[in-house]
Amino acid sequence: MPVISYSPVILTVPGRPVDLQVRVSAPTTGTDLPIILLSHGHGFANNLSSLNGYAPLANDWAARGFVVVQPTHLSSRTLTSLVADAPGAPYFWRSRAEDMSQILDQFDAIENAVPGLAGRVNREHVAVAGHSLGGFTTTQLLGAQIVDPETGEIADLREPRIKQGIVLAAPGRGDVLNGPMADAIDFARTIDFSTMTTPALVVIGDKDDSQHFTDLGPEWHADPYHLAPAPKSLLTVFGAEHLLGGIQGYDAAETTDEDPQRVATIAQLTAAYLQTQFHVDETAFQTAADELVKLASVEAK
Template identity: 70%
Template sequence: MSTPTATSTPDASAPVLSYSPVVLPVPGRPVDLQLRVSAPATGADLPVILLSHGHGPSNNLSSLNGYAPLASFWAAHGFVVVQPTHLTSRTLSHLVAGAPGAPDFWRSRAEDMSRVLDRLDVVERTVPQLAGRIDAAKVAVVGHSLGGFTAALLLGAGLNDPVTGDTVHLAEPRIKAGVLLAAPGRGGAVFNGPMAEQWPIIGAVDFSTMTAPALVVAGDKDDSRHFTDMGPEWHADPYTLAPGPKTLLTLFGAEHGLGGIAGYDAAETTDENPERVAALARLTAAYLRTRFHPGAPAWRTACEALTTGPDAVGRVASK
């Protein structure tokens, strides 16, 4: 349990503007790329968070309509949050079935983020009251679950394509830092669960080239036995197997939903805990704030409040 101070919610004095859909036509993509953009109502030189959704059982949480508990907090605290609907979204299943890259669309998911950055000026002009307020030099990527897999590729992880055998790199140099939330871990012998054969791409990632700074968040109760018998430590692999600078936040009692980050009151959340979600929102915002403003005390202050003492929500390690 965290203290009352630690479980702060978005400041009511910092209203958020959320606009959707922003539609970016993409030649060759089965459907146009649709985005939700959330931003504080005031402020300039705003850093950008590209938020990659996971692949859960709900229809709309894995789309631009999900992850409000995080997106709203980050926007209220000075970030522009861009949420694409990837082709893996259940909202698009009837439109993209059988399209090249199905069902995992791993390359398309990463390319979606590069396309957003290619046309960030269009996004900025399209969203009312946002023009001239973005700092395009400060871009981070955050991904949950399959979104963490996407974020890893954008941060430099390599991939051995199980279809072609080719080594693929989709690193996006315009992304300066990232946060991986309950991301998949290693392949090899430990990638032995009943879903491993259906999703071989998950076990094809090489974290040794993921050189960009990142915060890896793992729940100590997130036991993904459908992919591995390694236990919750599997989700720490993007920290363990990647070079620094990396930070690992292990959340106590957290399962794959990390308390319910995919949506407010989501029935699929197995570990519903609003306090944990609020703490995670604060810690991730603080991590990125300090990454974009070296020397800023935000990360240190948040860690002191949330990861020390008897009410700590988790523990932190760095390398």
């Protein structure tokens, strides 16, 4: 169905170095619409790591009946000159998760800012999705814990208002980090998925070999499925590398495995998963999995 995309909606957050800006994409018609909070990754391109990225997913999800809210996290390259010396730079792992809670706290302002959206949203049906570093943010919001490397204290950033998760090519366990870039994500060394109790679909590419972080191979990205408690589902996309066919932007030069059909498959299956979980269509996920069996496999626990 037709989609409206509105940005920026500007939210003031006390103590944040800059205001929190978000993009909202939603279908032009319909009510009782579930929410997807979409966390961008930490890629090399400027605007793909911001509210302007991930259009292939955001537009598709909105057309399928979701309200998609995309923040520009402090880790975005669009903000580097403004926040380079701020606490938590350059990855802002804690702030990224807190951004999503702020969005839910200020959702009245978001609904009122976007023309035609007020009164059409189901705030009980909230999901979080994220890719790569955004996937790490997603696992935290679903309950995964880490030991803060600066304080030595356990960081629990679970957001109870979030009922479902879509974890896209996220980092796996930290005790196998041995690649040349391992120290760059030192905060991830203590990730504990055993506390990630919120239901989720973990999405991986069977060619996503992140040698710069670990020599464990593509299976490393499945750790949020294998090491977290049920209920969880695992979607393995055949032939997909880390950018999963190009989910981060249309025709992005940094995509190494560009494949529009692969992106469409991921968009369809992830939307169908949430439609089933939120009881919009009880058979949507199984039907989509059966239709796309040659492009991806699904397992669950």
